[in-house]
Amino acid sequence: MSDxxxxxxxxxxxCNGCGxxxxxxxxxxxxxKDEKAALVHSDKCIYCNACEDVCPVYAIxxxxxxxxxxxxxxxxx
Amino acid sequence: xxQPFSVVNYLGQLGYFAGQPPATLERIAxxxxxxxxxxxxxxxxEGDPCVGLWMIEYGRVKIxxxxxQGQEHILRILGDNETFNEIGALDGGANPANAATxxxxxxxxxxxxxxxxxxxxxxxxxxxxxxxLARRVRGLxxxxxxxxxxxxxxxxARLLLKQVDDPALSxxxxxxxxxAAHLATTPQTISTALRELETTGAIRFDRxxxxxxxxxxxxxxxxx
Numbered sequence: 001m002s003d004x005x006x007x008x009x010x011x012x013x014x015c016n017g018c019g020x021x022x023x024x025x026x027x028x029x030x031x032x033k034d035e036k037a038a039l040v041h042s043d044k045c046i047y048c049n050a051c052e053d054v055c056p057v058y059a060i061x062x063x064x065x066x067x068x069x070x071x072x073x074x075x076x077x
Numbered sequence: 078x079x080q081p082f083s084v085v086n087y088l089g090q091l092g093y094f095a096g097q098p099p100a101t102l103e104r105i106a107x108x109x110x111x112x113x114x115x116x117x118x119x120x121x122x123e124g125d126p127c128v129g130l131w132m133i134e135y136g137r138v139k140i141x142x143x144x145x146q147g148q149e150h151i152l153r154i155l156g157d158n159e160t161f162n163e164i165g166a167l168d169g170g171a172n173p174a175n176a177a178t179x180x181x182x183x184x185x186x187x188x189x190x191x192x193x194x195x196x197x198x199x200x201x202x203x204x205x206x207x208x209x210l211a212r213r214v215r216g217l218x219x220x221x222x223x224x225x226x227x228x229x230x231x232x233x234a235r236l237l238l239k240q241v242d243d244p245a246l247s248x249x250x251x252x253x254x255x256x257a258a259h260l261a262t263t264p265q266t267i268s269t270a271l272r273e274l275e276t277t278g279a280i281r282f283d284r285x286x287x288x289x290x291x292x293x294x295x296x297x298x299x300x301x
Contacts, residue, residue, distance in 0.1 A: 006284065046284070047284045047285055049253065049268055052252065052253060052254070052268075053253075053264060053265050053268050058264070061250075061252040061254065062252055062253070062285070063247075063248060063249055063250060063251055063285065064247060064248075064251070064252070064253075064285045064286065064287055065247050065248050065285060065286050065287070066237055066240040066241045066246075066247045066287045066289065067241065067286050067288050067289065068288075068289050068292065069281070069288040069289060069290050
């Protein structure tokens with residue numbers, strides 16, 4: 001999976017057009033397309049999960065990776 | 078240069094067929110049925126006749142049950158080189174659960190007859206099948222323990238520790254909604270639990286990464 005694919009995926013078939021995700025999106029990355037929610041400004045998406053959390057029909061997916069971070073390495077200046 | 082895909086080489090990489098001579102692997106490969114699938118495809122339904130043992134060359138698959146209202150509970154998420162639906166292939170009964178892809182996947186089906194012939198002819202193969210069944214029982218016992226005895230935050234912490242060591246359990250197709258369906262809760266509750274874990278300093282969010290920054294703390298929250 002390339003970095004460009006790490007974006008919210010909206011299933012237009014599932015989307016009921018309620019607009020909650022568009023209202024909740026803090027960066028206005030989401031907008032309308034054919035009366036359904038769509039990622040209209042992918043560059044603005046901060047992957048905060050607000051859209052996935054509010055979607056009542058589970059039409060939005062944000063896959064994630066779990067990584068182990070070396071604390072010692074992180075704390076070096 | 079990447080070598081062309083060979084079913085025989087692929088089968089040889091699976092734990093079940095380790096140590097099988099090339100001639101046997103070739104015979105097994107002849108019966109294997111390729112199943113290229115796209116994300117979101119249903120592979121089989123609970124109650125349908127079992128066609129055989131499924132093998133994942135690459136991709137992600139969820140095994141799940143549905144309640145009468147259509148709510149999903151994900152029993153397992155599987156990735157590359159894992160196998161599933163052994164139960165149906167072994168007892169000749171119907172599929173015990175549903176299966177669908179979480180990502181574009183290349184799958185193979187080893188027909189029930191081939192699977193059973195191997196068990197009857199090859200003691201080492203039969204022993205590996207028994208070991209796998211024992212692992213599955215352990216996994217189910219642990220799942221029941223998690224669901225009945227621990228809070229969502231503890232369950233999420235436990236799952237994160239599994240995910241970090243198993244590439245199949247995060248990445249493409251694995252979302253908070255999938256996690257919620259696995260941990261018998263809602264995506265919103267998963268998000269709340271993740272934020273709680275972030276507040277403790279055990280994990281950190283970095284865009285699509287959930288970073289485990291203090292594993293000892295996370296293990297302690299997970300009661301491990």
